Amino acid sequence: MLLSGFGFHLVEFGHLAAYLALVVALIQGLSPLAARLLHRPELTRINFHASIAMFVLTTIGAATLIHAFVTGNYSVQYVASNSNSHLPIFYKVAALWGSHEGSLYLWVWVLTLFTMVVAFHGRRRYPDRLPMVLAVQGLLMVGFFGLILFLSNPFLRLFPVPADGRDLNPLLQDPGMVFHPPMLYLGYVGFSVPFAFAMTALITRWKSEFWIVHIRRWALIAWGFLTTGILLGGWWAYYELGWGGYWAWDPVENASFMPWLVGTALVHSITVQERRRMLHAWNLFLVITAFSLSLLGTFLVRSGVLSSVHAFAVDPGRGAYILAFMVTVLTVSFGIFLARGGFQESEEGMSSVLSRESLFVWNNVIFTVAAACVLLGTLYPLALDALSGGQDKITVGAPYFNAVMVPIFLMVLLLMAVAPMVPWRKANTERLRRRLLVPVSLAVVAGSIMLIAAWPMHWTAPVASALIAFVTGTIAMDYARAVRQRRQQHATETLWRALWRTLSFNRRHWGGMVVHLGIAIIAIGLTGSGVFRQEKAVVMVPGEIVEVGGERLRFDGVRSFVRDNYQAIQGQFTLLNKNVLVLPERRRYPVQDMPTTESGIHSTLWRDVYVVLAEPAAGNGVMKWGVHVYVNPLVQWIWGGGMVILLGLFLTLSMRRRERATSPAAVIAEAR
Amino acid sequence: MKYCMWALVLMSMAPNLLAAQNGLDSVQEDPLDRQVLEIAKDLRCAVCQNQPVAESNADLAKDMRKVIREQLQAGKTREQIVDYFVARYGDYVLMKPPADRAGLPLWLAPPLVLAVLAVGGWLFMRRRTRQTATPAPVLSEEDRARVRAARNQQES
Numbered sequence: 001m002l003l004s005g006f007g008f009h010l011v012e013f014g015h016l017a018a019y020l021a022l023v024v025a026l027i028q029g030l031s032p033l034a035a036r037l038l039h040r041p042e043l044t045r046i047n048f049h050a051s052i053a054m055f056v057l058t059t060i061g062a063a064t065l066i067h068a069f070v071t072g073n074y075s076v077q078y079v080a081s082n083s084n085s086h087l088p089i090f091y092k093v094a095a096l097w098g099s100h101e102g103s104l105y106l107w108v109w110v111l112t113l114f115t116m117v118v119a120f121h122g123r124r125r126y127p128d129r130l131p132m133v134l135a136v137q138g139l140l141m142v143g144f145f146g147l148i149l150f151l152s153n154p155f156l157r158l159f160p161v162p163a164d165g166r167d168l169n170p171l172l173q174d175p176g177m178v179f180h181p182p183m184l185y186l187g188y189v190g191f192s193v194p195f196a197f198a199m200t201a202l203i204t205r206w207k208s209e210f211w212i213v214h215i216r217r218w219a220l221i222a223w224g225f226l227t228t229g230i231l232l233g234g235w236w237a238y239y240e241l242g243w244g245g246y247w248a249w250d251p252v253e254n255a256s257f258m259p260w261l262v263g264t265a266l267v268h269s270i271t272v273q274e275r276r277r278m279l280h281a282w283n284l285f286l287v288i289t290a291f292s293l294s295l296l297g298t299f300l301v302r303s304g305v306l307s308s309v310h311a312f313a314v315d316p317g318r319g320a321y322i323l324a325f326m327v328t329v330l331t332v333s334f335g336i337f338l339a340r341g342g343f344q345e346s347e348e349g350m351s352s353v354l355s356r357e358s359l360f361v362w363n364n365v366i367f368t369v370a371a372a373c374v375l376l377g378t379l380y381p382l383a384l385d386a387l388s389g390g391q392d393k394i395t396v397g398a399p400y401f402n403a404v405m406v407p408i409f410l411m412v413l414l415l416m417a418v419a420p421m422v423p424w425r426k427a428n429t430e431r432l433r434r435r436l437l438v439p440v441s442l443a444v445v446a447g448s449i450m451l452i453a454a455w456p457m458h459w460t461a462p463v464a465s466a467l468i469a470f471v472t473g474t475i476a477m478d479y480a481r482a483v484r485q486r487r488q489q490h491a492t493e494t495l496w497r498a499l500w501r502t503l504s505f506n507r508r509h510w511g512g513m514v515v516h517l518g519i520a521i522i523a524i525g526l527t528g529s530g531v532f533r534q535e536k537a538v539v540m541v542p543g544e545i546v547e548v549g550g551e552r553l554r555f556d557g558v559r560s561f562v563r564d565n566y567q568a569i570q571g572q573f574t575l576l577n578k579n580v581l582v583l584p585e586r587r588r589y590p591v592q593d594m595p596t597t598e599s600g601i602h603s604t605l606w607r608d609v610y611v612v613l614a615e616p617a618a619g620n621g622v623m624k625w626g627v628h629v630y631v632n633p634l635v636q637w638i639w640g641g642g643m644v645i646l647l648g649l650f651l652t653l654s655m656r657r658r659e660r661a662t663s664p665a666a667v668i669a670e671a672r
Numbered sequence: 673m674k675y676c677m678w679a680l681v682l683m684s685m686a687p688n689l690l691a692a693q694n695g696l697d698s699v700q701e702d703p704l705d706r707q708v709l710e711i712a713k714d715l716r717c718a719v720c721q722n723q724p725v726a727e728s729n730a731d732l733a734k735d736m737r738k739v740i741r742e743q744l745q746a747g748k749t750r751e752q753i754v755d756y757f758v759a760r761y762g763d764y765v766l767m768k769p770p771a772d773r774a775g776l777p778l779w780l781a782p783p784l785v786l787a788v789l790a791v792g793g794w795l796f797m798r799r800r801t802r803q804t805a806t807p808a809p810v811l812s813e814e815d816r817a818r819v820r821a822a823r824n825q826q827e828s
Binding site: 243248250251278306349350351352353358361362364365368369372373376377380384392393394395396397398399400403404408536537538539540544545546547552595 | 698699700702714723762764766774775777778781782792793796801
């Protein structure tokens with residue numbers, strides 16, 4: 001009682017576990033070196049157990065932090081800054097990754113989880129290289145635990161203990177925000193596994209035929225999580241931020257988009273290496289780049305460098321550490337790559353400039369350009385500001401990225417439409433022309449219909465709709481041909497069975513095609529909402545009606561209510577042509593005294609009516625409200641396309657062992 | 673301030689006869705408001721993180737919207753208003769970086785990177801295809817005659 005502030009708390013146990021984890025990570029990271037120096041190879045055997053210990057220790061740390069959040073232990077500084085007794089329990093748990101310290105901890109927690117999974121996966125399959133793979137992961141953990149324990153420690157205690165916490169940032173008190181960061185981090189950290197393999201391969205001269213199959217799955221999984229994370233982020237921004245859009249090309253968004261672009265290039269070029277034994281060195285480069293950009297993404301968001309270059313200097317220790325860690329990882333990994341990257345010499349030649357593999361190369365060119373452009377647009381203003389000492393400042397906003405990236409995406413669509421029709425090795429131009437005839441005609445028809453129906457409009461609309469029709473056309477034709485072939489061979493099968501069997505016997509290919517279809521669906525949503533959005537900003541008195549894009553919306557007044565963690569003013573609108581209520585809110589979270597908006601959205605497959613209650617304005621004794629109404633066509637297709645992408649990804653990943661063994665690389669890997 | 677707000681809210685909930693009378697006509701957007709918003713979309717709210725003036729609730733953004741409105745009312749054109757803000761805040765205030773001065777590299781780089789990588793990719797593939805193409809065997813005069821004969825036969 002006397003020393004209640006100093007009483008033993010569970011969280012100290014977690015703190016101790018985190019320190020132990022740092023020690024274990026050091027052992028795990030250095031064991032191959034020790035084994036070599038002491039000529040005792042058996043020393044590396046410890047890494048398998050170390051990776052399990054790492055996960056257990058880090059989980060203990062996380063569990064004690066969550067316990068501190070749930071029980072409201074405000075003697076923990078991080079809990080006091082990011083929680084409050086009125087916070088619903090759901091958000092108390094999620095508050096673990098609500099701010100800087102905790103999200104780094106989440107990062108390293110996921111890293112230990114993935115490392116343990118690799119340890120179990122590799123114990124029988126590649127026991128000789130496993131210690132090195134785990135050691136690379138271990139060194140990354142050392143880097144992160146060093147940052148966590150010495151510069152941004154979530155376990156720090158506070159004295160005197162405050163009566164209550166300062167609450168979680170209201171913008172984060174939303175289900176979308178609960179799942180968005182973990183998904184992104186699962187993606188970011190997922191790329192650390194291919195990275196560890198690549199480093200191991202370079203250091204121990206491990207031929208990529210033996211490991212490319214394993215990292216393909218990891219790259220796909222990481223890519224899937226990243227895609228989910230990005231889409232969840234867009235979805236959250238859409239209904240929470242209240243400006244009618246879902247993607248603002250904000251540096252924070254770009255930070256997650258860059259690894260996605262390089263990851264997309266990677267999952268394609270891995271296929272070329274597996275099938276045609278090419279691009280070994282390029283794949284290593286992509287693996288290293290994808291992970292470096294994941295690190296960069298984490299640090300851009302987490303170092304405060306984005307809000308201002310000078311915020312970096314406010315906390316010099318943390319900024320310098322982060323910069324030094326990045327520079328070390330980049331120098332070491334690219335250094336090793338440059339020194340050893342040439343050892344993969346068994347490249348096969350290309351048979352023709354027009355072949356599936358050559359189109360994969362073009363895919364890589366375009367995605368690399370896209371990533372480079374986003375990188376430049378994100379870092380250039382920071383660099384300019386820092387180098388000119390704050391003299392020269394520019395903004396690189398959404399108009400720039402739209403101007404640069406839209407043409408690149410259209411090229412991606414074009415490639416996506418043509419490539420699946422082109423066979424490996426060498427394309428027969430005559431046959432290709434025949435195969436493309438129907439999809440191209442579809443494209444022309446779709447583009448012309450768009451031109452006639454919606455004239456005048458931005459040039460991207462007809463081009464995009466033509467390309468989307470082209471993509472779906474080729475996928476449909478490809479599938480139809482495969483089904484027809486199967487029915488000729490298995491005449492007794494019913495149509496439905498043939499449809500399913502065709503998919504199921506080549507899950508790898510059709511999974512990819514389903515993902516492409518998902519991208520086309522997203523492209524429909526992006527085109528619809530990007531080009532044909534209609535909006536009105538009006539001032540309304542209850543009873544008045546506003547008409548936007550054929551939707552009639554009546555303002556019925558506002559009501560107010562109080563919840564545990566916020567007070568709200570809710571606007572009551574009736575969408576007259578559907579006879580449904582639309583209820584946008586303005587909320588105020590008293591602890592942080594921060595206003596937020598909740599958009600009122602009525603969605604159908606074809607359009608969203610999106611209502612934002614803006615500011616009140618008194619006039620002539622009547623309460624008037626600013627109201628923003630947006631009609632966003634086809635937005636739901638974006639989220640739907642995301643679902644289709646995940647479906648395709650599951651199909652690809654559910655590939656059977658027998659099927660897996662058909663690629664040359666897989667045969668070699670399985671034969672060992 | 674807070675109580676004032678709630679009082680206003682309560683007032684607004686009282687039925688409004690005036691509005692009910694012409695409830696069937698839709699509210700029109702003030703064209704000036706639209707013009708202000710269209711200009712404010714391309715200007716950055718200087719104190720926000722990468723947010724245009726049109727979408728920001730910061731006090732500075734409100735002030736900037738007011739300035740835009742006043743200048744529009746004074747008969748200034750869009751260009752003049754944008755120039756006014758650039759003169760005060762520098763290029764920083766433009767959401768789209770200018771294609772000269774400090775913004776130039778941003779506009780040059782994308783086509784340049786595309787060109788370099790495209791040429792690189794093309795050369796890489798050219799080299800790879802040459803490597804595999806087995807050199808055409810040297811035919812004797814006798815063999816060549818046979819090939820010619822076969823071709824002629826097919827064509828006729």
